[in-house]
Amino acid sequence: DAGITQSPRHKVTETGTPVTLRCHQTENHRYMYWYRQDPGHGLRLIHYSYGVKDTDKGEVSDGYSVSRSKTEDFLLTLESATSSQTSVYFCAIQGPYGYTFGSGTRLTVV
Amino acid sequence: TQLLEQSPQFLSIQEGENLTVYCNSSSVFSSLQWYRQEPGEGPVLLVTVVTGGEVKKLKRLTFQFGDARKDSSLHITAAQTGDTGLYLCARMIYNQGGKLIFGQGTELSVKP
Numbered sequence: 225d226a227g228i229t230q231s232p233r234h235k236v237t238e239t240g241t242p243v244t245l246r247c248h249q250t251e252n253h254r255y256m257y258w259y260r261q262d263p264g265h266g267l268r269l270i271h272y273s274y275g276v277k278d279t280d281k282g283e284v285s286d287g288y289s290v291s292r293s294k295t296e297d298f299l300l301t302l303e304s305a306t307s308s309q310t311s312v313y314f315c316a317i318q319g320p321y322g323y324t325f326g327s328g329t330r331l332t333v334v
Numbered sequence: 335t336q337l338l339e340q341s342p343q344f345l346s347i348q349e350g351e352n353l354t355v356y357c358n359s360s361s362v363f364s365s366l367q368w369y370r371q372e373p374g375e376g377p378v379l380l381v382t383v384v385t386g387g388e389v390k391k392l393k394r395l396t397f398q399f400g401d402a403r404k405d406s407s408l409h410i411t412a413a414q415t416g417d418t419g420l421y422l423c424a425r426m427i428y429n430q431g432g433k434l435i436f437g438q439g440t441e442l443s444v445k446p
Contacts (some may be wrong), residue, residue, distance in 0.1 A: 231383075252384070255431060258388075266438040316376070318432050322367065325376025325377050325378070328376055
């Protein structure tokens, strides 16, 4: 199984504060993705990366930025968290047999 | 449109019953994936269907890809409590970084 870990698993933050979520893989896969999951919406793509320093926007990218300075790490940053960004965030990697998802980060913005 | 519509959104059945979950789109897609997600975990890939009319079986789960490649179904025979979870269909957009577009999911509860 591909190794993919997300940190933290849970976070509560205040409106207006910056937040960074981390995704780490041990498999050297090129493509990495950040999704958010909300009731009734399934998973929606925020940003993705196709290599070191190569990133692109997904369908719900407003209010989020990403960085990938190393193959193994893909960071998602909320510059100024809002209550609408309360969600469960999943990182994923694309391997030869399909996607593998992390266990998620539950973020609550109060 | 690239939207995927899943139905039903919620399903509550007794152990031993059969069920079918549907995933539909107005556009043709080259392949479709089915995932299962348990509470507190990420989705796990069950199967990928590629060819129109294709049928794949995974123990008591049967996946079918429509002939026109616009729809897919997941049929579970003799459901067990361990089948409880969120079932998601997804299509891959190959020319956009291989991103996945998901349906909204079917939440299945199998009661003993």
